[in-house]
Amino acid sequence: MENNNKISGDLLLHTSVDVARCYQCGKCTAGCVLASEMNFPPSYLMRLLQTGTEENYERILRSNTIWLCLNCENCLGRCPMEIDIPKVMDYLREQSLNSNKLHPDAKPIVSFHKSFLDSIKYTGRLYEVGLIAGFKARSFRLTQDLKLAPKMYLNGKLNLMPEMIKDRKGIGEIFAKTIDNPKTKHK
Amino acid sequence: MSKIGVFICHCGENISATVDCERVAQEIRKVEGVEYAIDYKYMCSDPGQTLIKDAIREHHLDGVVVGSCSPRMHEPTFRKACAEAGLNPFLCEMANLREHCSWVHEKGEATTEKAFDLVKMLVEKVKRNKPLDSIKVPITKKALVIGGGIAGIQASLDIANTGHQVILIEKDPSIGGHMSQLSETFPTLDCSQCILTPRMVEVAQHPNITLYTYAELDSLEGFIGNFTAKIRLKAKSVDHKKCTGCGACFQKCPQKRIPSEFNAGLGNRTAIYVPFPQAVPNKPVIDREHCNYYKRGKCKICEATCPTGAIEWDKEDEIITEQVGAIVVTTGFNVKGADFFPEYGYGKYKDVLTGLQFERLASASGPTLGEIRRPSDGTIPKKIVFIACAGSRDPAKGIPYCSKICCMYTAKHAMLYQHKVHDGESTVFYMDIRAGGKNYEEFVRRAIEEDHVNYVRGRVARVYEKDGKLIVKGVDTLLSGQQVEIEADMVVLATAGVSNCGAEQLAQKMHISYDPYHFFAEAHPKLKPVETNTAGIFLAGACQAPKDIPETVGMASGAAVKVAGLFSNNELVREPLIAVVNRCAPPQFSTCVGCFMCQTACPYNAIEREEIKGRDGKVIKTVAKVNPGLCQGCGTCVAFCRSKSIDIQGYSNEQMFAEVMSLLNH
């Protein structure tokens, strides 16, 4: 049978995860290290998806659940139906991001990811000092890790200068064609 | 010029929903040789059959094609109907318009066209059908029952009580099966052994039952009514004729630490042993793998202590041959071990048990004499967790099906625990409670309401040990996914019921089919639950799918009735769909050149040599001849025959070619 529901249909298309397979045993939630911090745990999220209503989908995209998921994949590892929840989370994060429905808790996480990717975009590799700086700028957490950085430096864990790869142009293009290209975003 | 009648069935809407039955009937009328064609709502119903009979008489039909369901379902029905109208039953064929057409295609032109093609194909076949007479073969009125659990016991007793001989074989040293391991049984909580052991004794004493324990089926040949079974009697190393069962031997046996199968590994047994005190026969066998003498060549203490000199060191396996007319397979099931569950510790925690092990703990005949104690330190668990669906309904673990009995025995376990440990706390993690059955739901409610078992809806993610406690990480999905952590003293897994080890090989020995999980396949999911696809072989109990005791006993009696029914005839009527070697006028007599390739092909040694002699008695030629009693009609010989002299009735070259032609010529 065709799946006529827009929400679960699109999800199936992009992640090949069929939410109908979930029989709500809750094993994913039982083993989730951050379930208690989430607005609602993974199994509940799967249930919301099963309802297929716009209003519940909205709840998901605006929740901190999708952002607090660490992709540790314990849920997938233990799911009796082998449902790839981490993949679903990735997809939902992208959706939430593209439709600007970020939960407040998501902001620092997104800032971090963005700073991380920026640093790659320009150097090809992660430039930790740049990352931290960028993150602080984005998140206004100017004082965070102030104690950490010097010791890192002393222990020779920080490069003050970024490592640059030769083919930075190539990397730039990869970004241009993917994340910086509005067309690649799942609608 | 043949006069074929075609009857298209709507099967309610099962066929007519996607196939234009009326048009198929109209179109087929135009086919050469079709005298009469009509469609009707339920062809198998009484008016439907009457329709066919009347048509046969009115239109003097010499062939009938019924386009309806699978011939595996209703071929006998319609052939009988034809016979009643005076048409030879083998002039009736069925076109499978339901399973092979209407159910597997969407509504549309193509589907109706295919239906027409299928019918036309059978029309072309039936034009070339020949009237055949059924073959009669004698029946050996003796049954073989394989497996001495409650199913085998029930089937044996029921057959034996109809006055027929039964041979019951059991691979273990005693009959009784899993039921003998159970503590108390749901939903009545009566003691399993109290109701089972009398039956076991009855089997041993029944004049019509020959019991072979420690025995397995070695090979099976023949066919319904005439099977030849070779049975391997494994060497017991103890002469049960001399043995009095006094027990001196196993009290003295120095090998005392062998995990007892009967106690599911929780207790120990000796190398020479009787599995349990109420065993039937209550006489020991020697487990050669663990016996000092067989391992190191010395010990023989049992021999020294045996007052009757019953020990037979050099006894070897013995193969006996039995002729039987029917077989009931009751080989039962098995449960997954705790080591099957990574998330629950790969079986490394002593106090994580399977349901079967808990049965032994709770059983008065068990290693703790019925006291619930932790295998690790012998203390009484104050907090116990039961995990339902451990492995069942778990495609990731390769077991998508529901094991059916777990919901009930888990409720029973929790109840037994609460009855034995009054200050104890028991929690059951479940997904659904499946308590379909007389007084089953009430039983579960009793566990919850009267014995205050704490039922939590959710699956457990993992179990780990810390400071002698088992930390259970679960969830309560009814509280929108609140995590539940319990520090338990014991965890019991309701592990999935699986087919018994060796089921596949046994099925292959008997040529019966089995499902992907190696449970034996019944002939029809609804209407032939105890038959297999091989005539004369029947199923009972959990070897077909997990089931509880009442169901098993019911099925066993069902199989017994089938056997008794078969034995109520002196002769067996078999379909004449067998091979024949052609005959023609002298001087050729037969196109058979006597190469006897067919002989090499035949799995049943049904091909004999026949000498054709002239008047003077001189042998003119030797040709092949088929023994109709032995031929099963596989037709392998037909494909082998170079001169096309051997052919198979009902699937003749002419018929098969006609079918293929009809599909393509248009």
Next chain:
Amino acid sequence: MNNNNSEFEPKIVAFVCNWCTYAGADLTGTSRLKYATNVKIVRFPCTGRIDFMLLLKAFAQGADGVIVSGCHPNDCHYTSGNFHARRRWITFRGLLDFMGIDIRRIQYSWVSAAEGAKWADIVNTTVANIRELGPYTEYQKVAEYLDKEEYNG
């Protein structure tokens, strides 16, 4: 499915044994799994019965593809019919090659009575494959050969 071929509806004949594949195909029905209408099943007692001259005849008469399917090894209702069939298939393959017949047009498989889904699969993939290969036109060769053999049912 690509469109340029979609108007081509291949004719495919399935030669199956009564005990495993025929029953398996019944199960496909009872489980309401859908498959292409192109395949029509001819029922044999056993794959051991299947005379490969029948396959030739099928091609000669315009079949675009053929499926031969029976019980898994060791599961044959008649003990060894499927082994004979397999051996015959292996030798027959050579003959077909020799006659310039494209053996990709013959799908040889095992489907047990419990494998309803597998049957639907085999039918659909075979139909797809034969669609790719296109209509089978070279069968006249076979026809001539058969006439020389003056072989007909």
Next chain:
Amino acid sequence: MKIGFYPGCSLKGSSREYNESVVAIAKALDIELVEIKDWNCCGATAAHSMNEELSLSLPARILALAEAQGLKEVVVPCAACYNRLMVTQHELKDDNKRGRVTDIIKMSYSGDLKIINVLQMLETYAMDKIQAKVTKPFAHKVACYYGCLLIRPHKILQFDRVEDPQSMDTMIKLIGGNPIDWAFKTECCGAGFSVSRTDLVAKLSGNILQDAADRSAEAIIVACPMCQSNLDMRRGAINETLSKPSDIPVLFITQAIGLALGVSPKELGLERHFVTVKL
């Protein structure tokens, strides 16, 4: 013997001691590491949390480079990189995904490169050598911590057991150590949030340290730079969540082996740790 080598960013930065120890024991076990030329970052969690195609393209470039360089097998010590490369290789088995990604990176990609982690490298090429060359048995009671990225998703990585994995424990036994049976081998330490949600990281890593401490482990052994820097550099924050502050050091498996082989602590970068290593 020669083998391809993808260090990844953290081995060049905050976890350079991992790099140093890998190189050091590779030398000691005469394995020659051939670094992939001009390699880039794998994108880590950031990429696949934000954009799927990016999360496939960055690793794809790395794999393509390795193939172009004629490497057959590449060792990836960083569990995060190892995971991303493996997952990408798996995802790109899908034809149209591969098509899209190769268009993006504009490089040819066959997908037949063999990707292994450090443990696999040692298991396959060095077990007997290690055994032979142990000079200072690593006689310590330790907790082997595998984390997430090294073993999950099992269907793709096909490495070790899902729960209670054993490969590191075996390695430790091999060098004379005593790996304990504990409960948090594969629980997540929260590394992904190391900077963005330090509070959560402290909590998760706290549970891990607590259990190791309760079972009196002298050290925690890891094979992932994320886990290491979390449990080591974030110890201050973690200790605030613990009843009793913990000073259990966190070593890379390669450092432990290095010590057993008699490599100097300096060469192994032990002095770079925040929590001093007194073993």
